[in-house]
Amino acid sequence: MNIALLLAYGIINTLFVLLVSPLFISLIKKVKAYAQGRRGPSLLQTYRNLAKLLKKETVYSQNSSWIMRATPIINLAALLVASLFVPLIYLPEPTDLVGNIILFLYLLALAKFFMALAGLDAGSSFGGMGSSREMAISALIEPIIMLVFASLAFAYKTVSIPDMFRGALANNVFDPVAVLVAVSLFIVIVVESSRVPVDNPETHLELTMIHEAMILEQSGKNLAMMELSSAMKQLLLMGVLLNILVPWGLTTDFSPVSLAVALAVFLLKAVILAVVIGLFESCAAKSRFFRLPGLFAIALFLAVVTLIIEVFA
Amino acid sequence: MIETLFSLSLIVLLIAATISLLGTKTSYSKIARRISLVLATTASIFMLAFAAEILLTDGNYSVLAYQITPTFQFSFMVDRLAAFFLSIISIVSVAVSIYSIPYVEHEEHEDRKNLIVGLMCFFILSMLLVIASFSMFSFLFFWEIMALSSFLLVMTDFEKKETQKAGIFYFVMTHLSTLFLFFAFLFIYLQTGTFDIAAIRADPLVTSIAFGFLFLGFGIKAGIIPFHKWLPYAHPASPSNISALMSGVMIKVAIYGLVRFLFLLPLQTWWGILILAMGTLSAVLGVIYAIKEHDIKRLLAYHSIENIGIILIGVGLYVIFTVEGFQSIGMLALLGGLFHTLNHAIFKSLLFMTSGSIVNATGTRNIEEMGGLIKRMPKTAMLFLIGAVSISALPPFNGFISELMIFQTFFQSSVLSNSFLELLLLLALAVFALTSALAAACFVKAFGVTFLALPRSHEAKAAKESPKLMIIGSAILAGLCVVLGIFSSQIFGLLGFSIAVPNMLFIGVILAGFYGLIFLAMREIANRNERVTETWGCGYPMQNSKMEYTASGFSEPIVTILKGIFRTQKTSERSFHDDKKSVFKEGKAEIHLLKFFEERLYLPVANAVKKIAEKVNSMQRGDVDLHVAYGFVMIVILLLIIWWFA
Numbered sequence: 009m010n011i012a013l014l015l016a017y018g019i020i021n022t023l024f025v026l027l028v029s030p031l032f033i034s035l036i037k038k039v040k041a042y043a044q045g046r047r048g049p050s051l052l053q054t055y056r057n058l059a060k061l062l063k064k065e066t067v068y069s070q071n072s073s074w075i076m077r078a079t080p081i082i083n084l085a086a087l088l089v090a091s092l093f094v095p096l097i098y099l100p101e102p103t104d105l106v107g108n109i110i111l112f113l114y115l116l117a118l119a120k121f122f123m124a125l126a127g128l129d130a131g132s133s134f135g136g137m138g139s140s141r142e143m144a145i146s147a148l149i150e151p152i153i154m155l156v157f158a159s160l161a162f163a164y165k166t167v168s169i170p171d172m173f174r175g176a177l178a179n180n181v182f183d184p185v186a187v188l189v190a191v192s193l194f195i196v197i198v199v200e201s202s203r204v205p206v207d208n209p210e211t212h213l214e215l216t217m218i219h220e221a222m223i224l225e226q227s228g229k230n231l232a233m234m235e236l237s238s239a240m241k242q243l244l245l246m247g248v249l250l251n252i253l254v255p256w257g258l259t260t261d262f263s264p265v266s267l268a269v270a271l272a273v274f275l276l277k278a279v280i281l282a283v284v285i286g287l288f289e290s291c292a293a294k295s296r297f298f299r300l301p302g303l304f305a306i307a308l309f310l311a312v313v314t315l316i317i318e319v320f321a
Numbered sequence: 322m323i324e325t326l327f328s329l330s331l332i333v334l335l336i337a338a339t340i341s342l343l344g345t346k347t348s349y350s351k352i353a354r355r356i357s358l359v360l361a362t363t364a365s366i367f368m369l370a371f372a373a374e375i376l377l378t379d380g381n382y383s384v385l386a387y388q389i390t391p392t393f394q395f396s397f398m399v400d401r402l403a404a405f406f407l408s409i410i411s412i413v414s415v416a417v418s419i420y421s422i423p424y425v426e427h428e429e430h431e432d433r434k435n436l437i438v439g440l441m442c443f444f445i446l447s448m449l450l451v452i453a454s455f456s457m458f459s460f461l462f463f464w465e466i467m468a469l470s471s472f473l474l475v476m477t478d479f480e481k482k483e484t485q486k487a488g489i490f491y492f493v494m495t496h497l498s499t500l501f502l503f504f505a506f507l508f509i510y511l512q513t514g515t516f517d518i519a520a521i522r523a524d525p526l527v528t529s530i531a532f533g534f535l536f537l538g539f540g541i542k543a544g545i546i547p548f549h550k551w552l553p554y555a556h557p558a559s560p561s562n563i564s565a566l567m568s569g570v571m572i573k574v575a576i577y578g579l580v581r582f583l584f585l586l587p588l589q590t591w592w593g594i595l596i597l598a599m600g601t602l603s604a605v606l607g608v609i610y611a612i613k614e615h616d617i618k619r620l621l622a623y624h625s626i627e628n629i630g631i632i633l634i635g636v637g638l639y640v641i642f643t644v645e646g647f648q649s650i651g652m653l654a655l656l657g658g659l660f661h662t663l664n665h666a667i668f669k670s671l672l673f674m675t676s677g678s679i680v681n682a683t684g685t686r687n688i689e690e691m692g693g694l695i696k697r698m699p700k701t702a703m704l705f706l707i708g709a710v711s712i713s714a715l716p717p718f719n720g721f722i723s724e725l726m727i728f729q730t731f732f733q734s735s736v737l738s739n740s741f742l743e744l745l746l747l748l749a750l751a752v753f754a755l756t757s758a759l760a761a762a763c764f765v766k767a768f769g770v771t772f773l774a775l776p777r778s779h780e781a782k783a784a785k786e787s788p789k790l791m792i793i794g795s796a797i798l799a800g801l802c803v804v805l806g807i808f809s810s811q812i813f814g815l816l817g818f819s820i821a822v823p824n825m826l827f828i829g830v831i832l833a834g835f836y837g838l839i840f841l842a843m844r845e846i847a848n849r850n851e852r853v854t855e856t857w858g859c860g861y862p863m864q865n866s867k868m869e870y871t872a873s874g875f876s877e878p879i880v881t882i883l884k885g886i887f888r889t890q891k892t893s894e895r896s897f898h899d900d901k902k903s904v905f906k907e908g909k910a911e912i913h914l915l916k917f918f919e920e921r922l923y924l925p926v927a928n929a930v931k932k933i934a935e936k937v938n939s940m941q942r943g944d945v946d947l948h949v950a951y952g953f954v955m956i957v958i959l960l961l962i963i964w965w966f967a
Contacts, residue, residue: 065850071774071864072856073695081843085835089828108823110728111716117761118715124765128870130856131692131774136870139769143762144878150758151751154728158750161732225856229847233839301882308751318735319743 010101013262017100018092020267025091028275029239030054032246032282036203037210039286054239058232066228069130079126080226080233086119087240094247095170097270099177099258107168109157116200116241120146123234127222138221141297145206145218148304149199155311156192159185160252162318169248176255188314190253194288195307197249201242203285205295205303243278250277323374324382327399327453330367330411331446337361338442345435354425354438358418361442365414368407368449375404376816383455395462398455402584405659406452406577409666412801413569414445420674420794421562423787427681428560433477437560444470444566451574457506460578464502467574468495471567475559487551487558494541494551498575501538505531528586535582536595542575545633546603547918549626553610556622557686561677564618568625569670573662576632580659583640590644594745597637601749604630604756609886612763612876616686617676620767621669624712627756628665631724632658634753638730641742650733656813656820657726664719664805668711671798675705678791679771682784688767688872693776697784700792702772707799709768711806713761717829719805722822724757729821759879766875775866888917 034054041048050056068076093112120142127139161167163185164175176186199206202219212220223234251258257273259266295303337360344353375382381400388394399407421441425434447467454460472495476488509531541548552572556564583592607627614620635658642651678701679694680686695702711718714725731753734746776782786792805812807829813820858864880887890913898904941948 062847065848065852067852067854069856070853071693073773075695075773081836081839084839085832088835088839089832092831104821105824105827108725110725110732111721111823111828114714114716114721114725117713117758118710121710121713121715121761121765124762125769125773128765128769128875129773131864131866131869132856132858133868133870136769136875139765140870140875141878143765143875144882147755147758147762147879148882151754154754155747155751158732158747162735165735167729167732229843232847233843297878298881312747315747316744319740319747 014100014103014105016262017095017098018106020098021095022088022091024096024271025094025240025243026088026236029243030058030236032243032278033235033239035279035282036286036289039283040290043287043290054235058236061227061232061235062229064228066230069132069225071131072126072129072225075122075125076129076225077230079122079129080230080237082122083119083237084233084240086115087237087244090115091240091244093169094244094251095173095258096243096247096251097257097259097274098262098267099170099173099260102168102171102174104168107170109161109167109169109172112169113153113157117146119237119241123222126226127224130225132225134217134221134224138218138224141218142222145199145300148301149196149307152192152304152307152311153196155308155315156189156196159189159311159314159318162315163189173251173255173258176252177258185314185318186253188310188317190249192307192310192314193245193249193252194285195303195310197242197245197285198288199304200245201238204289205292206300208294246278246281247274250274250281323371323380324384326367326371326374327382327384330364330371331449333360333364333367334442334446334449337364338439338446341435341442342439345439346432350431350435354435355422357438357442358422361418361438361445362415365411365418365445369411369415372399372404372408372411375399376401376408379817393458394456395459396455397450397453397459399453402577402581403452405663406573407449409573409663410445410448410452410570413566413666413670413798416670416794416797417441417562417565417674418794419797420565420677420791422790424560424562424677424681424791428477437474437477437563440470440474441563441566444474444563444571448570448574452577457509461499461502461506464574465499467571468499471495471563471571474563475555475567477560477563478558481558483554484558487554490551491555494548497548498538498541501534501541502578503538505534505538508534525587525589529589529592532582532586532589532592535579536592539575539579540599543572543579543629543633544603544626545599545629546606546626547922549603549607550918550923552626553614553619553622556625556673557616557618561618561673561680564621564677565670565673568622568673569666572625572629573666576629576636576658576662580636580655583636588640588644590641590742593637593640593642593644594742595637596633596640597746597749600630600633600635600637601752602630603627604634605752605759606886608756608759608763609883612759612766613873613880613887615688615872617679617688617767617771618673618686620688620763621672621676624672624760624763625665625669627760628661628669628712631727631753631756632661632665634658634749635661635723635727635730638727638746641737641746642730645737645739645742647733647736650730650736652818653726653733653820654730656818657723657730660726660809661720661723664711664723664802667798667801667805668708668718668720671704671795671802672708672712674791674795674798675701675708678787678795679705679784682787683778683780685778685780688770690778691771691776691781692774692778692866692869693772693781694784695772697776697781698786701787701795704792704795704799705772706768707802709764711802713764714757715761717803717806717825717832719802719809722806722809722825725822726820727753762879763876766872770870770872770875774869775864777866777869889913 034049034051038048090112092106124139124143127135160172164172166172202209207218211217226234254277257270259270337357341354341357344350379401383398425437428434447463447470450463451460451467454463472492475491478484512527544552556568604627607623607630611620611623614623635654638654639651642654683691711720714720731746731750734743737743807825810822810824856864893910895908896906898906
């Protein structure tokens, strides 16, 4: 195993996720705006927001503790580590240092755990409401995520995400299982990145908000870190879906040309997926909170069907 | 040399127990119980050294201590498995003994302080001896001492109604457990003619019957659902250091027993399915009941049921994979289960000890009356948080690694040739995933409501940090949560297991590295100005604790979604002044939570027993003549039986 190459992979992948993820937040907003007949914000708007937040002072509640201060950093750090687990453009040689799919999931869970604690820290009802709903939803989606990942582990006989991508890349045709998995993963992305019909990232109305309520007390640089980490999480989950369903474009060759091509191909794939997410959000209506288990049941059903096909095939 | 450590440890524990008990009601009582706790700590360290030596060298140590007759002998043997459980007991005992030095002083009754310490030493001693037992006779003997000493400890506050109920529940359940073990051992004895644990080899039906009794006996003691009811009663009623020992260690002794016999008996697939099914059920129902619980210690007790379930999932998977011929996958599951046993012992004892500190500081167990404790008890808060993060299986802490090992076993179930077994495993996987996520939700609630935001009562407002030794005792365990997580793959390597777990040292280092990097980067690029002000309350001034989200509010969504399991019944009656039902007069609304197992399983059985007892009672009128007549009839019947068979 070439250490230098692995290090290069780590730096490239992390930087890519860090720098590109805000783009897709704006892109989805733009798609939704077009669907509603508006022009929408510029594609750079999320970057501008982040830059502006960094320039603002940070306001803390007098009730809050060090949890409030540590949470944004823990979130961003966990997401940075997680971005080592999902190769987006360059697929490194097999390594057991990074890539374990369960560890990936639980790094996201670590971020969420602290985010929910910070929601309770200021003593505001909004934060508590957001934390409570977020934890309820994430508990319900967890079995589905695990079943989806189990069906991936079954299909590719590995628990490592890069090895799964390698397996998918070795298949030259569309894997029917991958299509079914992709549908479940799509629902997982919608849920985990707090989108309609589960949550509405655009409003600050207490009836609809979950994620936004939870981070309501965050401000300044802390809010910037929280926003950035949710953008990163969305891109990473998109990356898992894309590189399982359409892995072509991932390169195993570490040279400037092939990296540039891989980058362009990934951006294209991700743009298409972001457009699909935006259109899906525009077509769906925000669901009542207690109707959500119905949506999850669809995803669960698909995951179970996938597994039954795999088990009996 | 190493053998003497074992005996020395036991002797020191016995001396510790005696010193404390002799010191009761004398003017030396305080110094006596302190000496005995220090001795208990020393004894536990000796035992730990002994166990570590055997673990590392894969040694074997056996001794025949005493024999009544050749069949009834106290013989001890410590192999790797036993040494592993001995080390669990001794690690927790070290921490609990240190913690107890200031903790027992909180006990209201002066004369009970020494009693608690003395019995605690006996309790630890009996647990160590159960694990070390080689013959079934000594196993059962010390098992019973363990049950009795813990029962007496549960009854510390015997005046309270709540404690009496807990005590009766515990006493009955623990003896049911002993009864089933007794059946199992007698059955094995009748089949093999020896009380030697290693001698069990028989045909499938015979071993299955033996397994059935053993599983019931150990299951009741471990607190699997539906035999769990004693746990949520006994843990809150007993002093917190005792809860830490009972929940952290004692229920693990039952796991030891189960695993020990599984090693000896020729395995069958359906055993694995049974263990897996009961484990999954206990895990998910345990956490679901924990979610709606607001008594901090009862919440932790339900989590013990959940974690015992997780351990049993690992054990069940071990049986299934081993029988199906995949020894290495089975080994991964078993190691996952056993590692979770160790981890749970550590973080659950930590959580019980820190919650004991909180209960002492606030005078209540209800988390709805706490809040804001992170500012008043910062060290305790930090320690509780480490426990909460570990039990929620978050990386890089220890609970994560053991759950990861079990998840990875599940992910390999495609090797099984039996498709239905595979689907069963996947069902269990989904439920296990739900359990794990609900546990995180529950601990966000437990930590958030207890420690964050504003205090919800005057007692919480006036709370003070605990004494230093209570912090140190808990800190030992908190440190282990981190060490066992970070160095997990190195530890497995040291013990000679090649397990494919991610290198958490690497993950931990880059996680910390990124944390530092972000912290420094933010100081450079972001605005450093900070302002501390009120929480935004929609323009209303003077935000107070009444406006905070409560624990009930926090768990409401999950409780509503899972209302089928809670069997919540909401009834409301309304009356109106007019017949168009527009002017409200008065109303009544009720929420009734059905205690399913208690109302549908325990009470019917208890009532049936009571009825039979009443029937029998009517035969016993205290009349001497009548009893002599009974005796006479009995002798005649016995003679007839002997005559018939002869």
